[in-house]
Ligand SMILES: Nc1ncnc2c1ncn2[C@@H]1O[C@H](COP(=O)(O)OP(=O)(O)OP(=O)(O)O)[C@@H](O)[C@H]1O
């Protein structure tokens with residue numbers, strides 16, 4: 001997630017070193033520069049090699065299905081007919097669902113932790129939050145199977161189905177396992193990431209800016225609204241991108257609760273399948289070159305989608321983080 | 331709102347012209363600290379200060395670095411308690427009402443008692459214009475009044491000429507001294523009853539300093555000013571009264587002329603003559 005990390009770094013906006021830095025320099029400086037440049041190049045090369053290898057591996061499928069692969073809705077290993085749309089749909093919808101739930105909650109939590117909570121409460125809660133981010137995803141998955149899915153079915157989906165069953169989102173049989181469970185478990189998993197990064201970003205806003213607002217007779221909320229959030233906004237978007245990255249790539253927990261059926265349905269009750277899940281589930285038992293190659297192409301697609309969404313988010317950061325002229329001198 | 335109660339009724343110009351810095355006796359106390367103590371965690375930064383600040387007069391706070399001048403100022407509009415682990419004890423009477431009393435809303439106090447901080451802190455995400463109007467907007471000033479308000483505030487802070495063509499630029503794009511005046515303008519736009527200024531000229535050149543001192547004189551016709559300064563000449567020029575703080579205690583307080591010419595305490599004398607050690 002190199003992209004998001006840069007997004008976070010924008011908060012402090014380090015100014016470019018003068019070109020002189022690249023000119024005559026001490027021996028130590030030159031060695032240091034070479035070293036770090038090699039590391040940076042290494043990261044880029046790995047990325048390029050990865051893309052190349054994946055493209056090679058998916059060559060067969062690329063040749064056979066062409067661009068139609070992306071929009072194909074069938075996934076039938078027996079008849080060797082493969083299309084990626086259900087997985088694309090599953091990945092995008094479950095991640096979007098996750099952000100929809102997680103962003104407001106985690107921003108709220110971050111505001112509480114950074115601005116409102118009494119001092120003695122901040123570090124214990126912050127610590128628990130970070131602990132939450134460190135739980136292995138398979139544990140989340142188990143919890144999803146044994147607790148979340150049955151609970152969703154009995155306490156959420158049944159009443160919803162009764163009251164709003166007419167809506168396409170809530171049609172069909174409540175079964176617990178499905179898109180709703182997938183989105184929810186992703187939301188729970190990205191929440192600590194977004195919340196703890198957002199908290200750090202808000203803590204980094206200078207005290208003086210809070211005091212400036214308070215001294216003008218702003219309430220706590222007005223201070224957050226008019227001073228802290230605007231100053232932290234690019235970092236906050238960075239935090240959300242970080243969460244999105246985690247949601248897009250998450251495999252295990254989602255696989256365990258989303259139902260794993262390659263279908264496209266508007267209903268949140270119905271099972272779905274994500275790109276990461278289908279690769280993890282089927283790669284080991286994929287018989288036949290075309291099958292393997294199609295899975296590789298799904299991987300390539302996931303790679304592309306992640307890059308694309310990151311780029312879009314980056315653009316978004318750039319747009320909303322644009323300050324009045326000259327703000328960078330701060 | 332500006333001219334409440336009895337003492338406000340006297341002609342402001344009269345007292346000043348007759349004796350610019352001799353501080354006529356009829357001035358009433360607008361603000362009074364009584365037994366004011368302030369802590370940072372376990373450190374006692376103010377050790378019980380009692381001091382009255384007269385209405386429509388300028389009171390200067392002087393003293394060596396770290397003696398508690400900023401802390402004292404911040405206690406006067408309940409900004410001290412905003413810092414982590416900071417607390418205050420004692421009373422501060424604003425128009426006779428204890429601002430630390432039960433049921434007093436610090437937000438209301440801060441709207442009446444404005445503050446210019448030692449370190450300039452314009453909002454970097456706001457334009458110069460929005461910076462000036464930030465406080466006024468919080469108080470629900472209507473759009474039609476905005477224009478006049480912010481030009482007036484910038485003019486009073488002696489910044490208008492420098493920024494009138496770049497009002498859309500970020501507040502953080504200004505120089506340190508300009509930022510300082512921007513913060514003064516921001517506080518003034520709120521039309522406070524008391525203005526607390528913490529070294530408002532520390533980053534200004536002599537010309538801008540003179541303008542700000544002029545502004546202080548002008549403002550003193552309508553509001554009560556407490557100013558912290560390290561510059562003895564400035565204290566002598568702008569203030570009617572001066573208080574000398576040392577190690578968190580009030581050492582001496584008097585009319586400025588008296589304090590600078592006939593200090594009672596040897597410490598005060600050492601400090602103002604620059605023989606402090
Ligand atoms: N945030 C803080 N945390 C802990 N101690 C502090 C804090 N701010 C100030 N102090 C301490 O309180 C005392 C008074 O500080 P204060 O800022 O009021 O001094 P000052 O008179 O304004 O100094 P200066 O002239 O340098 O601005 C100092 O001894 C300082 O070390």
Ligand SMILES: [Mg+2]
Nearest residue numbers: 399400401448
């Ligand atoms: Mg100070």
